[in-house]
Amino acid sequence: METFLDLGGRVAVVTGGARGIGAEICRLLHSLGACIATMDLNREGVEALAAELSAKGPKAAGYGVNVADPAQVEAAAEAVLKDFGKVDVLVNNAGITRDNVLIRMTDEAWDLVLNVHLKGTFLMTRAFARPMLRARKGAIVNMASVVGIMGNAGQANYSAAKGGIIALTKTSAKEFAGRGIRVNAVAPGYIATDMTAAMSQEARDAMLKVVPLGRPGTVSDVASAVAFLASDRAGYITGQVLQVCGGMLM
Amino acid sequence: MAEENVKEKVVDIICKLLEVPREKVTMEARYAEDLGADSLDTAELVLEFEDVFKISVPEDAEGRIRTVGETVKFIEEELAKKKAMAS
Numbered sequence: 350m351e352t353f354l355d356l357g358g359r360v361a362v363v364t365g366g367a368r369g370i371g372a373e374i375c376r377l378l379h380s381l382g383a384c385i386a387t388m389d390l391n392r393e394g395v396e397a398l399a400a401e402l403s404a405k406g407p408k409a410a411g412y413g414v415n416v417a418d419p420a421q422v423e424a425a426a427e428a429v430l431k432d433f434g435k436v437d438v439l440v441n442n443a444g445i446t447r448d449n450v451l452i453r454m455t456d457e458a459w460d461l462v463l464n465v466h467l468k469g470t471f472l473m474t475r476a477f478a479r480p481m482l483r484a485r486k487g488a489i490v491n492m493a494s495v496v497g498i499m500g501n502a503g504q505a506n507y508s509a510a511k512g513g514i515i516a517l518t519k520t521s522a523k524e525f526a527g528r529g530i531r532v533n534a535v536a537p538g539y540i541a542t543d544m545t546a547a548m549s550q551e552a553r554d555a556m557l558k559v560v561p562l563g564r565p566g567t568v569s570d571v572a573s574a575v576a577f578l579a580s581d582r583a584g585y586i587t588g589q590v591l592q593v594c595g596g597m598l599m
Numbered sequence: 600m601a602e603e604n605v606k607e608k609v610v611d612i613i614c615k616l617l618e619v620p621r622e623k624v625t626m627e628a629r630y631a632e633d634l635g636a637d638s639l640d641t642a643e644l645v646l647e648f649e650d651v652f653k654i655s656v657p658e659d660a661e662g663r664i665r666t667v668g669e670t671v672k673f674i675e676e677e678l679a680k681k682k683a684m685a686s
């Protein structure tokens with residue numbers, strides 16, 4: 350039977366795959382037939398996930414990589430090409446938060462969050478676009494956030510990074526369009542993960558009040574959007590930001 | 600790498616990447632005007648030359664290299680420099 354989304358024979362690179370949304374993206378793309386190369390600061394985490402996936406389907410491998418480190422990203426790109434021979438899909442998902450009100454935000458918190466999200470996405474795109482350019486084919490999906498569009502008190506660094514990712518998405522979409530490479534972003538709203546479990550109950554309740562669908566999103570809600578944009582079904586879609594936020598932002 | 604070899608490899612790479620027939624790739628041919636390369640094409644060419652010849656092309660050199668002949672000359676000079684350093 351032909352399925353709506355088929356990633357059979359594709360090689361997908363996913364950052365931040367050790368847990369949360371990234372792990373779910375790896376699982377879903379793998380279940381749709383893709384080989385998975387996933388990188389994370391948490392090497393044991395991605396190695397364990399890769400072992401679990403490899404055991405029941407297409408090849409998967411985990412790599413310990415800091416996406417904000419140019420040398421590590423270059424080395425990872427080489428390793429993936431050696432191990433898998435090509436790259437069809439890149440999902441830039443790795444991320445962290447260091448929240449504080451702006452006037453109390455440290456330089457370190459600013460730099461760290463900008464480096465992991467924005468520089469990390471740039472470095473990964475620069476390194477992994479090359480094999481895609483050669484192949485004249487590819488799909489890149491960057492993880493943004495609704496706060497990158499609407500702002501969020503207490504997240505100056507994070508929202509600036511996510512806004513930057515949206516602009517980077519559009520620019521790389523324009524640069525690569527002539528080479529058959531599509532670049533899109535997914536902007537989740539409030540998703541139940543370890544990242545948001547760290548928030549206070551009060552903050553979570555306040556969040557839910559502004560979500561018309563009345564529930565937090567799941568990692569699977571986000572992964573489905575990523576899988577669609579990564580697939581040929583989204584063949585005429587590039588430079589777009591797909592919001593997965595329960596209607597929180599319209 | 601012998602002189603003819605560099606020239607031939609450079610022409611090979613250009614033909615493949617820009618999808619142009621060999622006869623168009625003369626030593627006088629200019630990337631943008633004669634071979635129809637856009638900025639991403641030239642960036643890809645530079646990366647390819649760097650990989651194949653194991654040299655590095657500084658950004659300021661890119662502006663000076665506008666024809667195929669200038670590319671061959673630049674690469675030969677870089678290779679000669681490397682050889683001199685090694686010996």
Ligand SMILES: NC(=O)c1ccc[n+]([C@@H]2O[C@H](COP(=O)([O-])OP(=O)(O)OC[C@H]3O[C@@H](n4cnc5c(N)ncnc54)[C@H](O)[C@@H]3O)[C@@H](O)[C@H]2O)c1
Pocket residue numbers: 364365366367368369370371388389390391414415416417441442443444445465469492493494495536537538539540541542543544545
């Ligand atoms: N959870 C949400 O509500 C929500 C909302 C909007 C956007 N997002 C975005 O979705 C993405 C995933 O979020 P999550 O909730 O799954 O977070 P998470 O904290 O559960 O997982 C993030 C993963 O990224 C890894 N990572 C962090 N820094 C890294 C680095 N420098 N190099 C490599 N890996 C690194 C972590 O080790 C972790 O495994 C992030 O980009 C986040 O900003 C999440």
